[in-house]
Amino acid sequence: MLTFGRARALEVQIDQFLDLIGKGAMVFKEGCRAYLSGDREEFERHLAAICDLEGRADIIRKDSEKILYRYSLIPESRGDVLGLLENLDNVIDSCKHTLNQFNVQKPNFPEEFNEGILELTNQSVESIISVVGASRGFFENTRSIQDHINKVDFHENEADHLSLKLQGRVFEMDLRLSHKMHLSFFIQRVERLSDLAEIVAERLAIASIKRTI
Amino acid sequence: MFFVFLLSGLFLGWSLGANDAANVYGTAVGTRMIKFRTAAIACSVFVLIGAVVGGAGASHTLGKLGAVNALAGSFTVALAAGLTVTWMTQLKLPVSTSQAIVGAIIGWNLFTGSLTNYNSLSKIVSSWILCPLLSAGFAMILLKLTEATLSRVRLHILALDYLTRMGLFIVGAFASYSLGANNIANVMGVFVPSVPFGDLDVFGLFTLNGAQQLFALGGLAIGVGVFTFSKKVMLTVGNDLFKLSPIAALIVVLAQAIVLFLFSSEQLENLLVRHGLPSIPLVPVSSSQAVIGAVIGIGLMKGGRNIRFSVLGRISSGWISTPLISGVVSFVLLFIVQNVFSQRVYQPIRYRADNAVIGKLKAEGLPIEGFDGLVNQTHESAAAFQEALRPKLDAVTLERALQLSRLRPLKVDLNKVEDQRDLHWLSEARFKAIEGLAGRDFEYTWQMADALSQRTEEWKKKPIAKENKLYNKKLRAQLDYLARTFERR
Known part of the structure; x- marks a missing residue:
C-alpha cells in the first residue's frame, strides 16, 4: 500500500529529475561556449558535469517509473507521465551526446560563426528550460502550462530560423564540402534539442487537457 | 432442516455481495484507482464487521423478509430474490437487492392471498426516478465545486492521486460497513428466531451470540459474493456506462453517500425537527440507483456525448424487470415448494371481526353498520375478509377493520x-x-x-x-x- 510519505518522496524525486534536466541544459550551453572559445579545460569540466547529470537523471527516471508501476499510481495519466519522463530524458541524453561529439569530432567553426552558434545554443536551451517549466506546471496543476508551451514554440521557431540561416552561410563559404557538411551536422544537432523540447511540449499540451476532471 | 433453509439465505447474501459491492467500489475499480483484489478484501472485511457489529441492533426487526411467516416461505422468497439478482449480475447490471426481495414478497402475497402494501410498490417506482435525479444533481454540484477548488489549490498530481485513492477507499469502507449492517437483516433476519448456535468465545477477546454468529455467516456469504462475482458489475458502473476520471469516481461515491444520508436518514430528520430546523423530505433511495444517477450527472456535465445510452437503457430495464421477475419466480417456486416438496410456505392468517373489534372501531368513531351479519365470522385470508366487507364499508373503515381483525393469539x-x-x-x-x-x-x-x-x-x-x-x-x-x-x- 502506498503511504503518503512515499507519494511525497516520489513527488520530490520527480522534482529532482526536472531540476537535472534544467541544469543539464545550462551546462550544455556553457560547454558550447567553452568549446567555441577554445577553453579546453572548461569544456571538459562541463562535459564531465553533463555526463554526471544525465546518469543521475536516468537513475531517477527508472526508479520513478518502477514506483509508478508497482503502486499503480495515477492510472489515468500514467502513460502520459511515463512518456513525459522518457522524452525529457531524451533531451538531456541528446545534450550529452552533442557535447561528446564536439569532444570526439572537434568541428572547426570559423570564428565569425561563434556568435551565431551561441545564439542558436541559447534558443535551444531556452526551449528546454521552458519545457521543464511546463512539466512542473503539469505536475502541480497550474494554469501556467500554456504560457510555457508558448515559449517553447517561440524558441523552437527561432532556433529553426537561426539554424537555416547558419547552414546557408556555411554553404556559401569557400570551404571543402566535407567541412561544410561537418559544420552543418553540428548546427543541426544543436537545433535538434529545441525540436526534442517541442515534442515534449506537444505531449504536455494534450496530457494537460486529459487532466481535467 | 434449518441448515437447508439457511442455504437460501446464504445464497441471497452471496448474490447481494456479487451485485451491491459495485455500488461501493465499482467506480474505484473501474478507474483502476483500487485493485479489484484490494477492493474485494476491504469490502468483505467491512461488510462482515457491519453485519456482526452494526447488524446486531437490527436483530429485533426481521428485515423485509419478516413479513413472510413460515420458514419454508422465507427460504423460497430469499431463493427467488437471490436467483433474480444473480441473473442480473450475470448480465453485468447493477440492481437493487432490496427491490428484488420486495418483488419476491409480493409474489408470496399473491400466492398466499395476503394483501400487498402498495406503499412499498410506489416507493420502488419513485426510487427509479427521484433517486437518480437527486444523485445526478448532487454529482453535478460536487463536480463544479471540485473543479473550482482544484483550480485554486495547487496540488501535485501525486498528492491528488493519493488523496483521491484514500477518499475512495475510506468512503468505500464506510459504505461496505453500512451495506453489511443494513442488509444483513434481509439476508439472515428470518433465521434468528430458530438459530441453533450457542455463544461462541473468540480467542477470549469477545463473545458472539447466536444471532451474531448467524450474521457473521451471512457477512461471509456476502464477502464470497464480492470475491467471486462482483467484478463485471463493478466495471459496468465504473467504466462501461461512462469513462470516469478518478476524481469523478470519488465524486460519484460521495454524491451517492450524501443522497443516501440526507434523503433516507430518519435520525437526521429527527435531529433537524428537534432543533426547529426545516427537515429534508424523506424519499425512497437505493444505492444502485444513486450511483447510476451520479455517473449520468457527471456525464451530462461533460457534455453528455460520451454516455453510452445503450448501457443506460439496459441498466434501467434491469431495474424494472428485477422486482417483476423476482415476483414471478417467487410465485412459481412457492407453488413447487408447497406442492412438490410438501413444505408449509405460509401460516394462514385468519381475520375475524368480533365484538372487541367492533367496539374498538366504534370507539374510534368509525361507522360499524356494515358489519351486520358478519360479526364473529372467520375469514381464511386478508383477501377473503376484504372481499366480504368491501361492498359494505368505506375504504377508511375497511383499512382499519383489516388492521384490527387480524387474529394473532x-x-x-x-x-x-x-x-x-x-x-x-x-x-x-x-x-x-x-x-x-x-x-x-x-x-x-x-x-x-x-x-x-x-x-x-x-x-x-x-x-x-x-x-x-x-x-x-x-x-x-x-x-x-x-x-x-x-x-x-
Missing part, C-alpha cells in the same frame, strides 16, 4: 423476553409493563398494545407529527417484536 411469557433486559432495547418502564401482563392471553395484537399503554404512558403512541415519527416507529417495532415472540403457534 398471544400469550405473554416472560421467559421469552428475559434476554432483552440486558440489551436495554426496551426501557425499564416498558419492561415493567410487560411483566404486569405476565401469563395474559390476547386474541389480537392491538389488545396487547392497549393493555400495555394502560399500564404506562411509555407504551402510548405519540400524536402523528414529524418529530414523533422515529419514536412511534421504534414503538411499533417493539410491539411487533413482542407479538412475534409471544405468538401462540
Whole structure:
C-alpha cells in the first residue's frame, strides 16, 4: 500500500529529475561556449558535469517509473507521465551526446560563426528550460502550462530560423564540402534539442487537457 | 432442516455481495484507482464487521423478509430474490437487492392471498426516478465545486492521486460497513428466531451470540459474493456506462453517500425537527440507483456525448424487470415448494371481526353498520375478509377493520423476553409493563398494545407529527417484536 510519505518522496524525486534536466541544459550551453572559445579545460569540466547529470537523471527516471508501476499510481495519466519522463530524458541524453561529439569530432567553426552558434545554443536551451517549466506546471496543476508551451514554440521557431540561416552561410563559404557538411551536422544537432523540447511540449499540451476532471 | 433453509439465505447474501459491492467500489475499480483484489478484501472485511457489529441492533426487526411467516416461505422468497439478482449480475447490471426481495414478497402475497402494501410498490417506482435525479444533481454540484477548488489549490498530481485513492477507499469502507449492517437483516433476519448456535468465545477477546454468529455467516456469504462475482458489475458502473476520471469516481461515491444520508436518514430528520430546523423530505433511495444517477450527472456535465445510452437503457430495464421477475419466480417456486416438496410456505392468517373489534372501531368513531351479519365470522385470508366487507364499508373503515381483525393469539411469557433486559432495547418502564401482563392471553395484537399503554404512558403512541415519527416507529417495532415472540403457534 502506498503511504503518503512515499507519494511525497516520489513527488520530490520527480522534482529532482526536472531540476537535472534544467541544469543539464545550462551546462550544455556553457560547454558550447567553452568549446567555441577554445577553453579546453572548461569544456571538459562541463562535459564531465553533463555526463554526471544525465546518469543521475536516468537513475531517477527508472526508479520513478518502477514506483509508478508497482503502486499503480495515477492510472489515468500514467502513460502520459511515463512518456513525459522518457522524452525529457531524451533531451538531456541528446545534450550529452552533442557535447561528446564536439569532444570526439572537434568541428572547426570559423570564428565569425561563434556568435551565431551561441545564439542558436541559447534558443535551444531556452526551449528546454521552458519545457521543464511546463512539466512542473503539469505536475502541480497550474494554469501556467500554456504560457510555457508558448515559449517553447517561440524558441523552437527561432532556433529553426537561426539554424537555416547558419547552414546557408556555411554553404556559401569557400570551404571543402566535407567541412561544410561537418559544420552543418553540428548546427543541426544543436537545433535538434529545441525540436526534442517541442515534442515534449506537444505531449504536455494534450496530457494537460486529459487532466481535467 | 434449518441448515437447508439457511442455504437460501446464504445464497441471497452471496448474490447481494456479487451485485451491491459495485455500488461501493465499482467506480474505484473501474478507474483502476483500487485493485479489484484490494477492493474485494476491504469490502468483505467491512461488510462482515457491519453485519456482526452494526447488524446486531437490527436483530429485533426481521428485515423485509419478516413479513413472510413460515420458514419454508422465507427460504423460497430469499431463493427467488437471490436467483433474480444473480441473473442480473450475470448480465453485468447493477440492481437493487432490496427491490428484488420486495418483488419476491409480493409474489408470496399473491400466492398466499395476503394483501400487498402498495406503499412499498410506489416507493420502488419513485426510487427509479427521484433517486437518480437527486444523485445526478448532487454529482453535478460536487463536480463544479471540485473543479473550482482544484483550480485554486495547487496540488501535485501525486498528492491528488493519493488523496483521491484514500477518499475512495475510506468512503468505500464506510459504505461496505453500512451495506453489511443494513442488509444483513434481509439476508439472515428470518433465521434468528430458530438459530441453533450457542455463544461462541473468540480467542477470549469477545463473545458472539447466536444471532451474531448467524450474521457473521451471512457477512461471509456476502464477502464470497464480492470475491467471486462482483467484478463485471463493478466495471459496468465504473467504466462501461461512462469513462470516469478518478476524481469523478470519488465524486460519484460521495454524491451517492450524501443522497443516501440526507434523503433516507430518519435520525437526521429527527435531529433537524428537534432543533426547529426545516427537515429534508424523506424519499425512497437505493444505492444502485444513486450511483447510476451520479455517473449520468457527471456525464451530462461533460457534455453528455460520451454516455453510452445503450448501457443506460439496459441498466434501467434491469431495474424494472428485477422486482417483476423476482415476483414471478417467487410465485412459481412457492407453488413447487408447497406442492412438490410438501413444505408449509405460509401460516394462514385468519381475520375475524368480533365484538372487541367492533367496539374498538366504534370507539374510534368509525361507522360499524356494515358489519351486520358478519360479526364473529372467520375469514381464511386478508383477501377473503376484504372481499366480504368491501361492498359494505368505506375504504377508511375497511383499512382499519383489516388492521384490527387480524387474529394473532398471544400469550405473554416472560421467559421469552428475559434476554432483552440486558440489551436495554426496551426501557425499564416498558419492561415493567410487560411483566404486569405476565401469563395474559390476547386474541389480537392491538389488545396487547392497549393493555400495555394502560399500564404506562411509555407504551402510548405519540400524536402523528414529524418529530414523533422515529419514536412511534421504534414503538411499533417493539410491539411487533413482542407479538412475534409471544405468538401462540
